[in-house]
Amino acid sequence: MKVTDFILTVFCPILFFSIGVNSVDRHNFKTCEQSNFCKRCRSMNKSQNSMFHLVSDSIILNDKYLEAIIANTNYENVFLRMRLDGLKDKTLRVRINENGNPMYNRFQPVHALVSEPIFQSMTMARNETTIELELEQSTIKVFINIIPFKLNVYVHDELIIGINHNNLMQFEHYRPKPETIPDNEVGSWEEFFKEHQDSKPRGPSAVSMDFTLYSSTHLYGLPEHADSFYLKETSGSDPYRFYNLDVFEYELYNTMALYGAVPFLMGHGKKNSVGLFWLNAAETWVDIAGVNNNVDHTSVVESIVNLVSGSSGEKEVPQAHFMSESGIIDFFIMLGPKPMDVTRQYSLLTGTAPLPPIFSLAYHQCRWNYNDQKDVHNVETNFDVYDIPMDVMWLDIEHTDSKKYFTWDPIKFSNPIEMIRNLTNKGRKLVTIVDPHIKRDSNYFLHNDALNNDLYVKNKDGNVYEGWCWPGSSSYLDFLNPKVQEYYVSRFSFNNYVGSNEDLYIWNDMNEPSVFNGPEVTMPKDCIHYGNYEHRDIHNIYGLMQVMSTYEGLIKRSKGNKRPFILTRSHFAGTQRFAAVWTGDNIAEWSHLKISIPMCLSLAISGISFCGADVGGFFNNPDKELFIRWYQTGTYLPFFRGHSHIDTKRREPWLFDEQTTSLVRETIRTRYSLLPLWYTLFRNHELTGAPVIRPLFFEFPFEDNVNNIDNQFMIGNSLLVCPVTEPNVQEISIYFPGKDEVWYDKDNFQPIKINGFVKIPVPINKIPVYQRGGTIIPIKQRVRRSSSLMKDDPYTLMVGIDLKGTAKGSLYIDDEDSFEYRDGKFIHLEYEFINNQLISKCIHCITLTTNSWLEKVMIIGIPSVFSKASIHSKEGSTTELTVLYSASNQVLTIRKPSINIAQNWTIILL
Template identity: 85%
Template sequence: MKIIGRFLLAIIYLVIFVSNSVDSVDRHNFKTCDQSNFCKRCRSMSKNQISPFQLVPDSVSLTDKYLEAVITNTKYEGVYLRMRLDGLRDSTLRVRINEDGKQLYNRFQPVHALASEPIPQSMTMARNETTIELELEQSTIKVYITIAPFKLIVYVNDELAMLVNSNNLMQFEHYRPKPESIPDNEVGSWEEFFKEHQDSKPRGPSAVAMDFTLYSSSNLYGLPEHADSFSLKGTSGNDPYRFYNLDVFEYELYNGMALYGAVPFLMGHGKKNSIGIFWLNAAETWVDISGVKSDADRTSVVESIVNLVSGSSVDKEVPQAHFMSESGIIDFFIVLGPKPLDVTRQYSSLTGTAPLPPLFSLAYHQCRWNYNDQKDVHNVETNFDVYDIPMDVMWLDIEHTDSKKYFTWDPIKFSNPVEMINNLTSKGRKLVTIVDPHIKRDSNYFLHNDAISNDLYVKNKDGSVYEGWCWPGSSSYLDFLNPKVQEYYISRFAFNNYLGSTEDLYIWNDMNEPSVFNGPEVTMPKDCVHHGDYEHRDIHNIYGLLQVMSTYEGLLKRTSGKKRPFILTRSHFAGTQRFAAVWTGDNIADWQHLKISLPMCLSLAISGISFCGADVGGFFNNPDKELFIRWYQAGTYLPFFRGHSHIDTKRREPWLFDKQTTSLVRDTIRTRYTLLPLWYTLFKTHELTGAPVIRPLFFEFPSEENVFGIDYEFMVGNSLLVCPVTKPNVQEISVYFPGNDEVWYDRDSHQPIKTNGPIKIQVPINKVPVYQRGGTIIPTKQRVRRSSVVMRDDPYTLVVAIGLKGTAKGNLYVDDEESFEYRDGKFVYIEYEFINNQLISKCIHCNTFNTNSWLEKVMVVGIPSVFTKASIHTVEGSTELSVLYSASNQVLTIRKPAVGIAQNWTITLL
């Protein structure tokens, strides 16, 4: 039997590696909407059909926190749904619809995505025979609910913002006993086949759906993760966007196929305002998009209600979204802006923000499947010093383990992991190891034995332990929905359990969709059963989130809550940002995959997950030197910056290319390190406000329609405009400069650009088009060392870019870069302002944290040449400073102010 098992495993590996050698994924391994029966059913509903869902008028009641009512399905006698509408603080609404009364089966609600229970906002109610009117107190939001058919109409400032169930596409398939004879319209609802796999569907049809019309929007964004354009495309004639977390290597581009993550958040934006929809459902979900870019005429309150009740069609040019999920309840939030940053703040108040990451995680990471042994790790990290390239983190993939048993080490290749880690930390570096959710079925493996003894695995529908195939061969999967499994998994990260680990070892959760090589669509069968008697179909998209939640708590607990964890995860859902960074998965060393990494990370960023990056250089295949250089240049300006490659690729550490390539890669990585103070400050701002760390242009220029569709360039915070080169053999590209009253300064030459619109920019191989926005102040560190840790006390340089009004503002955040003591007030926060030819440093929060860093230099960009000297004033008095002025680019450099970075001071230009 062991020989047969090894033979089958070899065949599976062969199939996987052969499929990895082709140019694109085999789409036949993954379902279309027509092959997903519930999607086909929901999508076949015709717009403006007569809706069977109506409110029961006498059931409507308003408490001090929410409105509640019963909805009847007129197609089925005795079927009732319970609807609850909550008005929430900060211009947010929540609607939940579930079966009323006793149910055959519980419907899953993925509350794990929410950071906390949302805070209610009081409402007032008025009603007549056909309509209920709600008004949120202390806001300009009104909600009209029509009774027959059930619809929601949302107004902000007396303008129509959103229609819910406008096309009568609401669906809620109630649980019911299996009939003796299956009706024609339910064929496939009680049993479904895909290729050789059977989904038994013992609980029958349970789909839910709702359509939304975003009247105040012209473009739609979000719905990550898909390898598609940033501005969402209409899906008529194609499959809808699909949410079903899957292991899709070498994924295709520019379509709505499901990938590794599912964040069912949609943002609409128009010239006047922005709006968001968060569809809280963890089951397989498809989203149809329709409508074109249009700032449609507003309809009056009375007209819209009359039109909706009468069934009049909505303007076809208004963007619409139709969400369809296989199971669960209808649970959605509407966030009403009005600006893009308001929408992300409101959404982040629901699902949380990323806690401030340790600084090292924002620096450069070096990874490969796999570094061979401890000597290999030592040689690679030493060569970073030899070639003067900074690097903070080495990574180990699955081959570092003992026969792919996680929480172990290969006894020969990695015989002394503590020594290996200590060698890294002696240079200020860290180690990341991979820990996947599949567990090798091996009687000599402690984790498998514990899982069997304590009943920790996911079950088959008959109650036996589910067995699938993954990297170790025969594997079973921990049931992270079970609190007992969560506690066990948390304990595995304790130093006395994960032998060979230290507090400088961090974790990579991969393959957690979950990936099952011999499963339907390379994942777990939907009729597997989890804790609480929920089917896998109910919880699939949240499985990876449940793993990283336990991993995070494990890393937190091992240091008694003192050190900030760092985790990278492949599978993700709404709320993942509270625990882990993500990357865009198994991409290809191809120019199009470099290009698509930008809109993929932008989509995640506006959907709460700012800590995103792509495998620099491409995971599969071998990049030529031009692609390699350009990818590093682009990766420098994405939040997560890691080089990574497949086991069958050529080694590609930067020094293995020619001297020019090594030099240019060194330059761009060093640039990343100079900007670490900016990145760190932006992540602190994100934690506090939800503001995306990288953001699309329309976030900063919300009324400029020309930027609504741009996804080839982006902003880092509000200060840097980045337009990476993503095409081969080009000597110039077009860069769009937004804003009518803006000046942009080239980060290399400091030359100003005052044009609003596209400009041709020369891009020789050493040029990265990056521009600092006039009116901003950026903190940097110019003394680049081998790692961020050894730069901790180094001095700062401020780059002051003067705006057209002669002013500039910026800020700086400083703490110990690794602990949670900042939550106890131990940090420094400084605001900078340049006004009336004075640069003022005001330390807003300085008394509880000591830093040895000081101000080494100030560069004032865009200043006229009338100033020949400067003085600095502190509480200790005034001192004259030396200055150097460059007339060619109007840069005034103030040398060695030599004041502590946490002091209050004023520099006056004279």
């Protein structure tokens, strides 16, 4: 939501015309030069000698890990403890912390990890200068240089990644404040930004490390930034910044921090991919250098010489320099070798999204704010009048009683249960907003509970912290406190959240946390959390902690039966286990439509597949062309929600002209027809970590031409999508990857067999979407007003054959909203077309039945004319089928096989 709306209205309305509110004010947010620890870490010289050495006689290898002491040669008697773990599935972990009993505990955001990683045994050999570790049957080797401390990681004797090769490691140990601050520590003990003071009572505590990705040519990831999908050099700009902030109307193509921080980076090269996960919740900056250069890989012998001598071989290769204000050095290296392997390895650490209820994959309608119950009723009724499917209505802050969460406006929303039931009678749901700021009102039960039970974050003096947000004077729940977590979970019970039921779901917004009068519109860093941690230590994980409690609250209210749905703005590594994410307060401009694709792709490869953008743009008013094109794009992103600001014109799909209504109706109906595919892909993501949407190089990792493409993407392995994201365009160039591939236009089934760019006409009704040859896509062609009403409807199989005349696909079915699928109550089918036969095989069909049946099969790209077909069921029966062949596009249609979808059967073309 828009911070200036509150500030300008409440504090200084006279300044409205002089300030301007059409773009982000950069002066409200720090640069690296204004962030003292970033400036210190970035000023380190690559040519300097490393200050960190291993203590030779401290090196120990036990059954699980290697441990050693690191000496800081700049300080006498300052030691660190290093631990290196070999983990399951080609993954390494390195942790470096202060040795002994430091003055203050350093925060470790273990909440991001789904469980304790599984160890892999290692063997060790060493000499006076180097330690050699081997794991995974000697395919992975780690060479550790003792003086100075450096690491090299090899796979099959090829150097993949080097650690501290540029001598940029830093670990500022806690120490008493000196009577006289030395020149190199000015700003380390107190820092000012605009009118705000950061008292920094604990002094400098920064950590940093540099990584050289020798086997990579391109780097990706590091969400959330409104930038290109592929990472760019930062030598002439600020580093990429991780500091969750409320940045409305954000600028594009820069490295400024936004709402989320997922410190995951993927390197990709001609032969392999590698992942790097920097587990730190404090403010972090990441410098990138050496990208997009093709280099020869360094040999084992040469790199060991370089490791000992401190030389990197003077070759320009991709490099990343992570710099965090506090915490420990804790990073994971995932060794692939393919992009999909890296995401699997990362998902073993941070988890995958649980299969969402199917309604959440359908269309959502939101606005700040629908005025009252009558307004909600009129909007959802008009979706039926205009024959546009819709599953979820959303309510923003105005639905509450004076901005007090878990309440309802007593006049405008006097009977919420009735309102929800009117929706659920049509198969629809309701989402309400619940933010972390709590109104300081003595008549508000939640505020009183928080005061009486010590649930709030404290300021630096130990008193309850008070800031300003939508309700005015507010305090903030301390979600690090187990007592707060338990209390917050209880708020979602039906008895406590009066007016809610199991068909109401939750939106956690403003949870960076947003503080309108705070430094950089957030909480001061010297506030104190449970465990005596400063806010600077935990900032980027605050939103995740709220979402975790919300998720547990929704689980407990249904006694574990119903799958939650939550949307969050703030996010961190691991958020995917609890919530969907959207790209925040965007603008109704073509550039913001375009940037939504690389933003969601970056999140998807970093574990968060369930991503979308406010369709139509949150701020300002889209014209009809932008409105149509945005709906066409949103149809093919995982989270699909129309949303707009309180000051914008109403823009429900029927409020434009007839053409706009028709085209928006068509694209939303397309989304509903594809729900079986989306649902199957999300189940596969839960099991394997595979991104639901993915960049082209995930499917074509050895094709160099796809590495810089971020206006196209794949849905699973089967659909290629290239939305139109520019105005007044009559045709666009689309890159078709793969030398031995065929792609079928989703609209007319015409094949494209070219590997390269092809110009495609894109009239206003055209969404360039292509089915990959060799895939089978399940769809439902009977689109109804909501997804739940389609549950037992029949399926159609779209069989796009490859150049060899074959195709494969799958279908997943369950009850669509409970956790019973985890007890085996689901249907999993695999399909294969080979030798002119379509074979259905039940992989798991014994614990759940379905009334859905097979309505149609369309075989695309089949060159021969077949006059008939027969279907053979598992019981041994044979039924003759009628076929229709179109020679113009080589599509064979088999109508009404009329067999239950959850069976083994074979259709034979005759």
